[in-house]
Amino acid sequence: MNHAEETPVQAAGCVLWRRSPVDGELEVCLVHRPKYDDWSWPKGKLKRDEDPLTGALREVEEETGYQASPGARLPEMNYLAHGRPKQVRYWAAEATTGTFVPNHEVDRILWLSPTAARNRLTQPRDRTLVDALLLALHLT
Template sequence: MSSPDTTDPTGTTTVHAAGCVLWRRSPIDGELEICLVHRPKYDDWSHPKGKLKRGEDALAGALREVEEETGYEATPGARLSTVRYLANARPKQVRYWAAEATAGAFTPNTEVDRILWLSPTAARNRLTQPRDRSLIDDLLAALHLA
């Protein structure tokens, strides 16, 4: 298990986070749906994710964040890409997994005020950050739908 943050040789601290591309089969037509979360603090749409707690396993952290942000429990699947970017002038690394929603229900909270279940195409178009769009392609490949 790693600590949530690491320092590189230049003294820059990397923030470690984890998340999931949460999916389900539509209760209406059985088609694939991807869950996106809306964070009012940033007014953005993204995949559920968050910083790891000290000593927390990345997959455990990803599933914890999914449940905290969406209200859904999930069964983890394939490991997806790791996304790296700068957040508040600090490097951030987010490890992602595919995860199938199993049980639960969304309740709005201060961190996430809305969720949407969208088709892969609609989800790709709704995501605020272009870097998050390739994760949908990763999911489709992992589910052998690409």
């Protein structure tokens, strides 16, 4: 079977943001996954018949410890992961309450300025979401 015929793995996530408690500037949250040793947006596979936005918010809470208020829909990403097509839907989401506790999936999170986040993200394709967030928040 070729990849074009395979049903993509469905996943969802958020570009989690907040205003810095220090200077009020915009910060976004990146997660570090020890299994892949990478920095990425909080995201994960959807459960069977799970609504993508519900799944995105669940993954954010599981990976970062934060509850979030969803905002604008951001561009989706389509790529091959471990030889299978994967579709990840993203939303902008403002962190509301929560505290990060390291777990087996995510051992660290960073709150970074958009520029620092763009430089820290492991996958170049993830960087487009920084610009998409700034556009959605009318900061460009």
